[in-house]
Amino acid sequence: MSSKSGKQPLLVLIGPTAVGKTQLSLTLAKAYDAEIISGDSMQVYRGMDIGTAKLPIAEQQGIPHHLIDIIEPETPYSVADFQTGCVNGILEIAGRGKLPFIVGGTGLYVESVCYGFEFSESGSDEAFRAQQERFAEEYGAEALHxxxxxxxxxxxxxxxxxxxxxxxxxLEIFHLTGQTLSSQLEGQKRESPYELCIIGLTMDRAELYARIEKRIDAMMEEGLVQEVQRLLERGIALNAVAMQGLGYKEIAMYLRGECTLDAAVTLLKRDTRRFAKRQLSWFRHMKDIEWIDAGENFHNNLERIHGIIAGKFQVNLEYTSNQSFLDGGNVQ
Incomplete structure (x- = not known):
């Protein structure tokens, strides 16, 4: 597979949570002989499967998946860590003659790789951090936000x-440099080191929210409470990065007796809807995205997706509506 620019081809699939990225990624990976790199900031953690919606190995259809289950929940994981791991993964996958394929919804993480963001050390101020932590303890997370x-x-x-x-x-970056984090990100170059093909999935907001609620109900049935309980019993701190993920903080509140289970689930559904909205807001500021409606008529858009990829990467894949990557109806 080649590109018009001579750069390394990189396929990317983004979109809000529950929009249908996982099933489509399997379809495209098979069609284009790709290996998948998770673009999710939480799937790196071992033992956190249900709440992060990891695809079980048995359902990966033999397609290699990378940056999943690589560290323990006690270990912090940053965008710079992801960028390093992802860039190395792209090189290794391309070296095997496969197409690197990033799939995920963590906007900054994915964008940092797509456009080669440079992360300079702004230094640290431990006293300032401790001051902010005390502020949050006294006045609450919303006040800090x-x-x-x-x-x-x-x-x-x-x-x-x-x-x-x-x-x-x-807050620390602003305290140390006088510049906001957002302004530093906006100042990053937007020229990609790759030949990018970015497919973005979207759908009607009401339909997306209904899918989010259905997914959370399924997580509860699969044992999300027990998964969070195991993490707490291991001694994972509530302020650990891993425990800030959707589902973990809310269920931990229930397990600590701070709310009922129904209240925790209601909060989780609300927070996940808000998260999806923030994801879409982030992606809308990115360039080079080919947006596809993943709603009821999604089956009809798969041919368009093929055309987008074929045009970017100069592939000549014969296809009909009977082929596997057009089979299966709506993406789940």
Missing amino acids: QKLAKVDPKSAERLHPNDMRRIIRA
Whole structure:
């Protein structure tokens, strides 16, 4: 597979949670002999399967998946860590003659690889961090989030109020440099080192929200409460990066007796809907995305997706409506 520019081809599939990326990624990976790299900031953690919606190995259809289950939940994982692992993965996959294929919904992580963001060390101020942590303990996570919103509204918009580590880091960057995190990101180059083909999935908001609620109900049936319980019994701290993920913080509140299970699930559904909205907001600011409606008529759009990829990567794949990558109806 080649590209018009001579750069390494890189296929990317993005979209909000529950929009249908996983099943489509398997279809495309088989059609284009690709290996999948997870673009999800939480799937790197071992023992966190249900809440992160990991695809079981038995359902991966023999397609290699990378950057999944690579570290323990006690270990922090940053965008710079992801970028390094992903770039190395792209080189290895291409070296095997396969197409590198990033699939995920963590906007900054994916964008950092697509456009080769450079992360300079801004230094640290441990006393400042401790001060912000004490502020959050006294006044709550929402109050800390509002502090960030006052100095860096764009970063506040994309960060969940519970994501204290990243909120404090954004405040720390402003404290140390006088520049906001969002302005630093906007100053990054937007020329990709790859021949990019970015497919973005979207759908009617009401339909997406219904799918989110259905997914969370399924997670509860699969044992999300027990998964979070095992993590807490292991001694994973509530302020660990891994425990800030959707599902883990809310269920931990229930297990600690801070709310009922019904209240925790209601909160999780609300937070996940808000997260999907932030994901879409982030992606809307990215360039080079070919948007596809993943709703009821998605089956009819698969041929268009093929045409987009074929045009980018100069492939000549014969296909009809009977072939596997057009089979299966709507993406689940």
